[in-house]
Amino acid sequence: MTSMENLISLCKRRGFIFQSGELYGGLKGMYDFGPLGVELKNNLKQAWWRAMVYERDDVEGLDASIIGHQKMFKYSGHTETFSDPLVDCKKCQHRMRADHMVDTSKCDSCGSEDITEPREFNMMFKTHIGPVESDESVGYLRPETAQHIFVNFKNVVDSTSSKIPFGIAQMGKAYRNEIVARNFIFRVREFEQMELEFFCKPADAETWHDYWLEQRLQWWERQGLSRDNINVVDVAKDDLAHYATRTFDLEYKYPHGFDEIEGIASRSDYDLGNHTKDQKELNIQSEVHENNESTMKLAVRDEQTNELYVPFVIEPSAGVERGVLAVLNEAYCEEELENGSTRTVLKLPKHLSPIKVAVVPLKKNKEEIVNHCKSIKKDLMRLGLGRIYYENTGNIGKAYRRHDEVGTPLCITVDFDTLEQDGAPVTIRNRDTMEQIAVPIAQVSDYVRDFYLD
């Protein structure tokens, strides 16, 4: 736990996260992931994919286009209702989100009371597809990955023979044109989601909803989040979206306060019901938009009754950047050492660390030492763990400080002992315990493999 300022500073200094377009003054609500950030983010996504797709037998993956068909967002309801209330200050022209204003009768920027009534601002980014700029060519950057899953329901079922209950998982970019972006990478305009749409029989929806709540809490704990820092909010009936029968919000204790990291919604048959053709024949239970343009029937046959029905959906939907921020917040430590000095260390779970092992030569220009380092790196690369870093600074103390700060679990140092002693021992230093042990060079690969298998 630390301040947002500490995290932002570390992220910039060590190459995790930069403001997008910084060189031209910055783009608000957009961020670039640097050399270490891209690894951390990908490791978190990979951990989700592994848990949601690889470790299960009932989930298929998907990676759909980001620009979406306008009709998809018409029938999903986004074109009409995906908006936030916007207020203008008539004096200074500042624009604000009405429900986030400090004082609803005064401009947040200049304090004037001469402000407009709130009006709805659609948060979808709009563009035109192809060379003709017309109403027909409008497309939107998806505000969630979910809709692409629903409209691909039949394609996935037909190509995989999936049977209810099963899910479709997707990770990728989504865009929301926030009126005000804030809290670093928490509320941004371009971000990534990790979404599962899990399809089940209507009668089983409640059981699966509870199941996924538990699964997702366990998963976040495996990413290093303390259970004490997560609140499960059973969203009150009055606050639910009109299609949802029940929603659990997972709120994490960020530096700026408890805020949503994931939502787990029970969405009934609203989604597939909106996008299916032949709506009237399917006994849809939700109130859906009438749809005469869909070309596919999004229904399955009940094996007992032999009747067609539209499956219900449970949706665990998590934010990647919000996950990265929580993971960094949880991992960041400043430890006082025995000698009175302080070290900053990122105690990331090892599967999330951007660099898996740093290989450090005692001297950077001593050829024999350098050759050993390169050969160790080559051996470790074969383990397929991720980034193995050849740290060629020639300053061991500095290397340890740097790798503590970016969360590298192991540093391997090759020194004169390696060249001169029997068995050619290298020194392996553990990030968390700071213990250093001698391991013969021939056993390094096995040692590292076992360390990461744990």
Place this chain on the structure above:
Amino acid sequence: MTSMENLISLCKRRGFIFQSGELYGGLKGMYDFGPLGVELKNNLKQAWWRAMVYERDDVEGLDASIIGHQKMFKYSGHTETFSDPLVDCKKCQHRMRADHMVDTSKCDSCGSEDITEPREFNMMFKTHIGPVESDESVGYLRPETAQHIFVNFKNVVDSTSSKIPFGIAQMGKAYRNEIVARNFIFRVREFEQMELEFFCKPADAETWHDYWLEQRLQWWERQGLSRDNINVVDVAKDDLAHYATRTFDLEYKYPHGFDEIEGIASRSDYDLGNHTKDQKELNIQSEVHENNESTMKLAVRDEQTNELYVPFVIEPSAGVERGVLAVLNEAYCEEELENGSTRTVLKLPKHLSPIKVAVVPLKKNKEEIVNHCKSIKKDLMRLGLGRIYYENTGNIGKAYRRHDEVGTPLCITVDFDTLEQDGAPVTIRNRDTMEQIAVPIAQVSDYVRDFYLD
């Protein structure tokens, strides 16, 4: 080698690639990657990242926002010149790319000769950032990932202490609003790139250009592309972009003919020169746009002369979808078997296969067999190879056909021998040779690990 129709049909039937928005009639030039496509695409990207970042000591990674700052595209030259010539038919309103017309004096669609003169159509997708729609709020979906690398040059150098020569690698979406999308996933409006910008001293640019050409050819061969199917085109001086000093195009023999899969350009100091501040002090050799808005100096100090200079750039830039199409094309085989029947098999390099191992129970409802299968899957998951598929159809012949067709290198069958014989042998079938061998269940994990280490 096969026809585009065969590839499209396989991709749809087996869940590799679907038309985006198909349910609403389709979005031209946009595709969704299904359950197997997402794995194949990610495996190809992972192979690139491994070769470009993990296996080297001189390349850092980046993952920047897709929406880009308008000033970035102003100074890169995209706003002014990133366009294709567009022709309108006055009779039927059809729009065409002038340089792709079958007959430049007649409409491709209706044959009318009443067509407009070509005019320039900017291919960038445009949108507005934030709640105010004005000239100042315009942003573009990046038409290449490269510009984000250039504007982050200083951020990366400062956070990693990288020294020339070094590179920055990035993979991710890019958008080009093609006048006409065509040839399946070859010419599309939304796609992914894998780009390296390699920075070097001006005097070393030619050597590095040759080096990267060789590296990239070797890499494509490791992805299963035959060297005979790649032409290296040394682009004629007259056809070069004005900033490039020399470009090698790698053209692959697609079903529709030889076409570009990667470009390797020597771009001089044009890119960093365009985006740097203090242009006049830096002795820039290219003709760059005058820039008084940049806030960062994109130059390094020569260690010998102690003078500041703007590094030259070598850029190997490959298309992910174009890579996927080439890999599929190369892997697709129809083999005649000894019994006279034919099998379709995707002979993908094993690191690219969407499914690494299929575990097949002889009977799907026999509990002991199913338990063995699940325990094998669990063991194999620990190897971290990717997707291990529990194939629960209860029909071995069908499972083999399916896994041949999607390129699964190994199928492991658990049958009654496993339950009854000493050592509990399972049958491991090799996709390419169709050989089946018996392996004791306790040795399966080692067998598979060694198979993939090769």
